[in-house]
Amino acid sequence: MQFSEHRETARIWASNEGTPISAVLQKRSDSSYLLDWTVPRTAVAKATSLSADRYRVILNVDNLKVSLQVLAKKSAVAPSSRGVGSCIMVEDLTKYGE
Numbered sequence: 001m002q003f004s005e006h007r008e009t010a011r012i013w014a015s016n017e018g019t020p021i022s023a024v025l026q027k028r029s030d031s032s033y034l035l036d037w038t039v040p041r042t043a044v045a046k047a048t049s050l051s052a053d054r055y056r057v058i059l060n061v062d063n064l065k066v067s068l069q070v071l072a073k074k075s076a077v078a079p080s081s082r083g084v085g086s087c088i089m090v091e092d093l094t095k096y097g098e
Contacts, residue, residue: 001035001059010035012055031062 002011002020007027011020012035023037035057054071 001057003033007033012037028058032058032060034058 001023002013003025004010008025010023010025010033012023013020021037021039023035026034026036028034036055038054039052041052053073056069056071058067060066
């Protein structure tokens with residue numbers, strides 16, 4: 001995730017080899033933001049590890065916690081999957097071409 005300088009817009013890198021995806025950004029409080037995006041089908045075609053599902057993230061910048069929701073087109077009887085991961089703050093985006 002990369003915020004613009006004034007935190008008015010955001011971009012998401014969905015894969016290491018991909019280009020950034022624009023996300024809808026909404027400030028929820030002084031310390032949290034909602035990001036909402038769908039990976040374009042052109043990006044999915046280039047990176048087989050991606051899906052064209054809709055993603056929603058709540059980012060808390062005070063404690064660096066992220067809640068991720070994937071709105072996938074799954075069967076009505078299939079249980080939603082859960083995952084665990086970690087986040088780090090990256091100050092230098094030059095390795096991503098920025």
